[in-house]
Amino acid sequence: MYTIEAEHLTKFYGSARGVVDLSFTVERGEIVGFLGPNGSGKTTTMRMLTCFFPPTSGTARICGHDIVREPLAVRRAIGYLPESVPLYLDMPVRSYLHFFAEVKGVPSRQRRQRVEETMQRCGLEQYAHRLIRKLSKGYRQRVGIAQALLGDPEVLILDEPTIGLDPRQIIEIRNLIKELGSSRTVILSTHILPEVSMTCTRVMIIHEGRLIAIDTPDNLMRRIQQTPRILLRAHGPEHELIRTLAALPNVRSVQRTSTGAAALDYYQIDTEPDGQVMSEIARVVVEAGWQLQELRPLDITLEQIFIQLITDEQTGPRPC
Amino acid sequence: MLIHTIARRELKAYFTSLIAYTVIATFLAVSGYFFYTNMVMFVMFVGSDVRLGLWQQTFYDMRFVLVSLMPLLTMRLFAEEKKLGTIELLFTSPLQDVDIILGKYLASVLVLVLMLVLTVLYPILLAIVFSVDIGPVATGYLGLFLMGSACIACGLFLSSLTENQIVAAMATLGVLLLLWFIDWNEGIAGAATIRVLHQLSFSEHFLNFIRGVIELDDVVYYVSLTVLFLCCTAWSLESRKWRGRA
Incomplete structure (x- = not known):
């Protein structure tokens, strides 16, 4: 049985589009990333899954409970961190968590222990008595995540969990999410692409309210990476260099990508799939005496995948 | 059970944010002033009627203080949660809307009760030197309680419509004042209309309570107004389901 099964989820705000016909399944233990530009429908989808509002049509089941017919059972099964990380700023961390433990139905005898455990897990023990208002953004985020974890939910839904944090905090929160994902199902949304490749086991790309791709980050990259690209930095006569390299077998094209100072000559080389040309390029450049400084494959980034998928969407589906 | 959880958090919020202290202190100061001046007036000029007249006059004045202060007590109930976004946490917790509404309502009503209980000091002080009829004083307090509860329900509703606390408070005051004065200008309406307006009037239904009379009619008026608001x-919170916003 899937932990989350969405069937034709659709939401319209009046006549304005929220999301259209979203169907997907998520298995226990997966960390799924919702990826899409702002306004693409990520939050709308999460708000339907958390029973904040019902879908216009379609439905979803979370741990076997229907979001339209059994909202209370669904809410008991999920922990949710909304995008803006709303908090009662005038409460100390511990009382805040106690309140939500009570709301989430943690029995009174276990409540104290559960709150202490959760604070420890999120690194909040030292701040137990601190007013939330006085906490930094990163710690507020932790309080938000702690709140989501309190009811020991099967499913965690985190809307942009790392937005607005500094790089060190981002790494900490990502590690926390990965750790949590080992025993639970996590859905997180983001518009920051490296985030999904670092944390998620699967990616769902949403654009203008529609699901346009769902796959593992690796598969998505492979799907797009039909022409492996190589970056070369060398110093030599431009025309001769391009002509020589382009003549090599398995090389499709060579382009100079930098302009300006001669010492910064970068070339981008597109090659045939599975063509092993790196050593050949290295040999030719060295033999010609063109001062080889750098030679490496260019990984396609999720940014490129994203743009590619969106362009495909607009120009019709691509066969692959 | 969950109503109680929400109510407790609201009460804590009232007393950590100083709102409750401010409202209670203002109420005590102003109604204390009214009580004192009324007492002086009755003792000096119409001493014979202190037993009833003093209380009638005092409840009459306290009613005014109550109506002006209740909007300040209720303005934050939903508006603050909407502004902070915490309403989304409540809506996605295993809570029903009715738990949230009644929890918040209960918290404000408890503050109201505390306010009223503290003013019981006035009759107690007076009773030391002068005999006090408990009956009319008790009905007066019942009237204040019922009216205050209706004010709170009204404020709760208007607070659920906006995320701006000032707007919530002003709108509540507006509605309450209109309900209060709705039958004051008898000259503009015919006898039939004025009878209907009397039935709708906040101030008209209060009169029996300060005369020491509990009319079912008046109790039903305040209770049904409370239930209506x-x-x-509940409808206002429900609107998120089609509007898509909290």
């Missing part, structure tokens, strides 16, 4: 709040 609580239902309106």
Whole structure:
């Protein structure tokens, strides 16, 4: 049985589009990333899954409970961190968590222990008595995540969990999410692409309210990476260099990508799939005496995948 | 059970944010002033009627203080949660809307009760030197309580419509004042209309309580007004389901 099964989820705000016909399944233990530009429908989808509002049509089941017919059972099964990380700023961390433990139905005898455990897990023990208002953004985020974890939910839904944090905090929160994902199902949304490749086991790309791709980050990259690209930095006569390299077998094209100072000559080389040309390029450049400084494959980034998928969407589906 | 959880958090919020202290202190100061001046007036000029007249006059004045202060007590109930976004946490917790509404309502009503209980000091002080009829004083307090509860329900509803606390408070005051004065200008309406307006009037229904009379009619008026506003709040919260916003 899937932990989350969405069937034709659709939401319209009046006549304005929220999301259209979203169907997907998520298995226990997966960390799924919702990826899409702002306004693409990520939050709308999460708000339907958390029973904040019902879908216009379609439905979803979370741990076997229907979001339209059994909202209370669904809410008991999920922990949710909304995008803006709303908090009662005038409460100390511990009382805040106690309140939500009570709301989430943690029995009174276990409540104290559960709150202490959760604070420890999120690194909040030292701040137990601190007013939330006085906490930094990163710690507020932790309080938000702690709140989501309190009811020991099967499913965690985190809307942009790392937005607005500094790089060190981002790494900490990502590690926390990965750790949590080992025993639970996590859905997180983001518009920051490296985030999904670092944390998620699967990616769902949403654009203008529609699901346009769902796959593992690796598969998505492979799907797009039909022409492996190589970056070369060398110093030599431009025309001769391009002509020589382009003549090599398995090389499709060579382009100079930098302009300006001669010492910064970068070339981008597109090659045939599975063509092993790196050593050949290295040999030719060295033999010609063109001062080889750098030679490496260019990984396609999720940014490129994203743009590619969106362009495909607009120009019709691509066969692959 | 969950109503109680929400109510406790609201009460804590009232007393950590100083709102409750400010409202209670203002109420005590102003109604204390009214009580004192009324007492002086009755003792000096119409001493014979202190038993009833003093209380009638005092409840009359306290009613005014109550109506002006209740909007300040209720303005934050939903508006603050909407502004902070915490309403989304409540809506996605295993809570029903009715738990949230009644929990918040209960918290404000408890503050109201505390306010009223503290003013019981006035009759107690007076009773030391002068005999006090408990009956009319008790009905007066019942009237203040019922009216205050209706004010709270009204404020709760208007607070659920906006995320701006000032707007919530002003709108509540507006509605309450209109309900209060709705039958004051008898000259503009015919006898039939004025009878209907009397039935709708906040101030008219209060009169029997300060005369020491509990009319079913008056109790039903305040209770049904309260229920009406609580239902309106429920509809207002329900609107997120089609509006898509909190």
